[in-house]
Amino acid sequence: DSGVTQTPKHLITATGQRVTLRCSPRSGDLSVYWYQQSLDQGLQFLIQYYNGEERAKGNILERFSAQQFPDLHSELNLSSLELGDSALYFCASSVGGTVYNEQFFGPGTRLTVL
Amino acid sequence: DQQVKQNSPSLSVQEGRISILNCDYTNSMFDYFLWYKKYPAEGPTFLISISSIKDKNEDGRFTVFLNKSAKHLSLHIVPSQPGDSAVYFCAASEYGGSQGNLIFGKGTKLSVKP
Numbered sequence: 387d388s389g390v391t392q393t394p395k396h397l398i399t400a401t402g403q404r405v406t407l408r409c410s411p412r413s414g415d416l417s418v419y420w421y422q423q424s425l426d427q428g429l430q431f432l433i434q435y436y437n438g439e440e441r442a443k444g445n446i447l448e449r450f451s452a453q454q455f456p457d458l459h460s461e462l463n464l465s466s467l468e469l470g471d472s473a474l475y476f477c478a479s480s481v482g483g484t485v486y487n488e489q490f491f492g493p494g495t496r497l498t499v500l
Numbered sequence: 501d502q503q504v505k506q507n508s509p510s511l512s513v514q515e516g517r518i519s520i521l522n523c524d525y526t527n528s529m530f531d532y533f534l535w536y537k538k539y540p541a542e543g544p545t546f547l548i549s550i551s552s553i554k555d556k557n558e559d560g561r562f563t564v565f566l567n568k569s570a571k572h573l574s575l576h577i578v579p580s581q582p583g584d585s586a587v588y589f590c591a592a593s594e595y596g597g598s599q600g601n602l603i604f605g606k607g608t609k610l611s612v613k614p
Contacts, residue, residue, distance in 0.1 A: 388543060417600055428504070428589060428604035429544070442601045476543050483600050485532050485593040491543025 389413065390492035392477050398498045404465040407495045411458055411479030417441065418460040419489060420452055423474040435460060436483035467499045503527045504592050506605035514613055519577040521608050523590030526571065530592040534602065535564060535575050538587045547588075548575070580612045 389412035399405055411418050417436045421429040431444035435454035446452075449467075454460045464471060474494045480487035505524045513519045521535075531552040536544035550557040550564045550573070557564050563576045577584055587609045591602040 388545070390543070419600060421604075426606065428506075428606040429591075429602075431601040431603065434600050436600075444601055478543070480600060485534075485600050485602065487600065488546045489600065489602070491545065493541065493543050 388490040388492060390477060390479050390490050392475075392492035392495050394495060395493070396496050396498075398500065399467060400500055401467055401469060403467050403499075404463065405467065405497065407462040407464070407475050407477075407497075409460045409462070409477030409479075409492060411460070411477075412490055415479035415481050415490070416458065417480045417483040417487065418454055418458070419478040419480075420446075420460070420462050421476040421478065421491075423476065423494075424470075425473075427473075429476060432462070434483070441483050464497070469499050472497055472499045501526070502605070503530075504590055504603050504605040506588075506590055506608045508608050509606070510609040510611070512611045512613065513580050515582055516579045519575075519580045519584065519610055519612065521575040521577075521588050521590075521610065523573045523575075523605055524571060525573075525592050527592070527594065527603075528571070529594040530603075532593045533564070533566060533573050534591045534593075535562075536589045536591060536604075537584075538589060538607070544589055577610075580610075582612050582614050585610055585612045 420432040434442040478489040534549040535547040538544040590605040
């Protein structure tokens with residue numbers, strides 16, 4: 387158990403809908419990362435927050451947004467969902483915001499868009 | 501275009517023998533490299549890392565080698581154990597580590613047979 391929790395574990399929804407994925411980082415970790423793993427793909431970095439502020443951004447679609455709240459939990463919002471958004475979404479957390487701080491991954495949320 | 505490539509989707513080795521997982525990268529600005537291990541239904545876990553100023557880093561049974569001129573790194577597991585069976589992801593970072601975002605390969609599935 388990495389100490390990072392993600393809810394829900396599974397999510398099935400329809401095209402055009404909007405969903406929210408939630409992540410609670412390990413106690414004491416200030417940085418949260420979101421990654422997307424599509425079928426047969428490696429993990430694609432989406433976005434990083436550090437202590438409530440956006441630190442780095444990857445190839446995150448405009449239909450996707452995220453935020454980190456004062457209690458350090460984070461939410462990833464996906465809207466106008468398309469079939470291609472079906473994927474595993476991982477959240478990770480680390481103490482600091484640099485690559486030298488080990489990232490601890492949650493178990494992921496599996497999103498299926500029908 | 502993939503910046504981190506793991507060209508072998510799978511690898512099978514006998515227990516007790518050496519496992520060698522390979523990774524190639526294209527971006528010469530990458531300066532920090534990591535390996536993650538992933539079991540089914542779990543998030544990835546950090547295994548070992550190496551900075552571009554080194555060419556080797558060892559941690560128990562795991563050794564990572566970096567060949568900057570060839571833009572190639574490899575992970576050696578000696579001796580391999582059945583519990584090492586997992587998907588191994590190679591990841592890289594640039595920006596001198598100032599940001600935490602990682603660029604992952606697609607992974608290599610290692611099967612260690614008893």
